[in-house]
Amino acid sequence: xxxxxxxxxxxxxxxxxxxxxxxxxxxxxxxxxxxxxxxxxxxxxxxxxxxxxxxxxxxxxxxxxxxxxxxxxxxxxxxxxxxxxxxxxxxxxxxxxxxxxxxxxxxxxxxxxxxxxxxxxxxxxxxxxxxxxxxxxxxxxxxxxxxxxxxxxxxxxxxxxxxxxxxxxxxxxxxxxxxxxxxxxxxxxx
Amino acid sequence: xxxxxxxxxxxxxxxxxxxxxxxxxxxxxxxxxxxxxxxxxxxxxxxxxxxxxxxxxxxxxxxxxxxxxxxxxxxxxxxxxxxxxxxxxxxxxxxxxxxxxxxxxxxxxxxxxxxxxxxxxxxxxxxxxxxxxxxxxxxxxxxxxxxxxxxxxxxxxxxxxxxxxxxxxxxxxxxxxxxxxxxxxxxxxx
DNA sequence: CGCCGAGTTGAACTGAATCAAGAAACGTGG
DNA sequence: CCACGTTTCTTGATTCAGTTCAACTCGGCG
Numbered sequence: 055x056x057x058x059x060x061x062x063x064x065x066x067x068x069x070x071x072x073x074x075x076x077x078x079x080x081x082x083x084x085x086x087x088x089x090x091x092x093x094x095x096x097x098x099x100x101x102x103x104x105x106x107x108x109x110x111x112x113x114x115x116x117x118x119x120x121x122x123x124x125x126x127x128x129x130x131x132x133x134x135x136x137x138x139x140x141x142x143x144x145x146x147x148x149x150x151x152x153x154x155x156x157x158x159x160x161x162x163x164x165x166x167x168x169x170x171x172x173x174x175x176x177x178x179x180x181x182x183x184x185x186x187x188x189x190x191x192x193x194x195x196x197x198x199x200x201x202x203x204x205x206x207x208x209x210x211x212x213x214x215x216x217x218x219x220x221x222x223x224x225x226x227x228x229x230x231x232x233x234x235x236x237x238x239x240x241x242x243x244x
Numbered sequence: 245x246x247x248x249x250x251x252x253x254x255x256x257x258x259x260x261x262x263x264x265x266x267x268x269x270x271x272x273x274x275x276x277x278x279x280x281x282x283x284x285x286x287x288x289x290x291x292x293x294x295x296x297x298x299x300x301x302x303x304x305x306x307x308x309x310x311x312x313x314x315x316x317x318x319x320x321x322x323x324x325x326x327x328x329x330x331x332x333x334x335x336x337x338x339x340x341x342x343x344x345x346x347x348x349x350x351x352x353x354x355x356x357x358x359x360x361x362x363x364x365x366x367x368x369x370x371x372x373x374x375x376x377x378x379x380x381x382x383x384x385x386x387x388x389x390x391x392x393x394x395x396x397x398x399x400x401x402x403x404x405x406x407x408x409x410x411x412x413x414x415x416x417x418x419x420x421x422x423x424x425x426x427x428x429x430x431x432x433x434x
Numbered sequence: 435c436g437c438c439g440a441g442t443t444g445a446a447c448t449g450a451a452t453c454a455a456g457a458a459a460c461g462t463g464g
Numbered sequence: 465c466c467a468c469g470t471t472t473c474t475t476g477a478t479t480c481a482g483t484t485c486a487a488c489t490c491g492g493c494g
Contacts, residue, residue, distance in 0.1 A: 171361030178368040185375045192382045196418040228386040
């Protein structure tokens with residue numbers, strides 16, 4: 055999913071608008087395991103993933119990595135707290151699979167918001183979608199058993215479930231790696 | 245916190261704009277215990293709470309009420325999924341304390357979005373704030389003990405913690421009423 | 435071949451749920 | 465303003481899902 059198609063699908067930009075908007079982004083390729091944002095940094099960049107896979111995670115009190123979100127192709131990726139509020143990021147952002155991404159700085163994005171009301175709309179739509187997904191995850195985490203949570207994950211990120219280390223998924227789902235391993239086993243036997 | 249002041253604080257509307265925008269809202273008072281949205285309905289209304297208190301909740305498999313969110317004065321309130329996607333609501337919305345609210349229909353809100361680019365900005369800002377809060381709650385729920393979650397609640401909704409039934413708070417925090425009661429007891433003794 | 439990280443398995447432990455029963459507080463009508 | 469029923473809150477005993485800790489398997493790779 056490339057950025058131009060993604061934008062067009064959400065808001066009916068004209069060709070000129072689209073060209074100008076795309077000019078504000080920088081396309082680049084990022085190799086697996088690279089970090090785009092570090093905990094404590096103020097993140098000034100928003101990413102759009104054309105292909106590849108990323109995740110955000112943080113280190114808890116005992117220094118364990120806790121995956122907060124996965125970002126697949128066709129999605130915007132950012133350390134939301136840091137990017138929007140310009141505060142030090144609680145999260146790392148890491149590329150899990152070689153990726154092609156478009157980046158834009160907060161400054162340039164704000165320019166776009168000021169120039170194109172349609173961009174505000176886009177921003178609102180993208181944020182609303184994200185909000186819905188986070189609410190879904192919250193409900194899954196809060197009220198479902200470990201097994202049901204794994205099933206939610208399979209539904210939400212079907213492609214991701216088998217291509218990243220078990221531990222990343224387990225921490226995303228709020229359970230230990232051992233528990234997830236047992237769940238997988240019990241699922242495969244039925 | 246009234247609506248006019250709230251709007252002005254976020255986006256620099258002119259007086260004329262503000263007047264016109266406010267004309268799209270209907271002010272009304274709602275008594276305690278009234279339901280504004282029922283599960284299964286498509287909610288066409290967004291509410292702004294000038295004073296009073298509301299909550300959204302749903303019924304789980306065993307028919308128990310699960311509080312999803314509290315809405316205090318100076319906040320927008322809606323069954324987010326239903327209002328934004330115009331699908332049947334998963335949630336009820338209930339007034340917990342006599343309230344003065346401003347309502348606006350989805351249709352009128354969309355008119356405002358089309359007329360005033362600044363409204364798109366407002367929409368984006370409000371949604372972003374909500375997103376941040378939900379992410380915070382998610383982190384609290386996912387990785388903290390019952391006791392820490394209660395402390396998160398005291399920080400996020402200091403005023404609310406003692407004015408609504410224990411069970412509403414417990415379900416909001418993803419624990420049983422009994423557990424919350426024990427936590428309160430242990431907190432008060434130290 | 436031997437190491438190393440990722441995944442699996444087992445056994446003991448624990449935080450919180452469940453179940454059950456009382457105590458307090460609340461409101462409604464007489 | 466009191467009495468009664470209902471809802472809300474507290475407390476205790478028991479149970480259980482999931483964690484923790486520790487050992488083991490497996491596959492890849494220098």
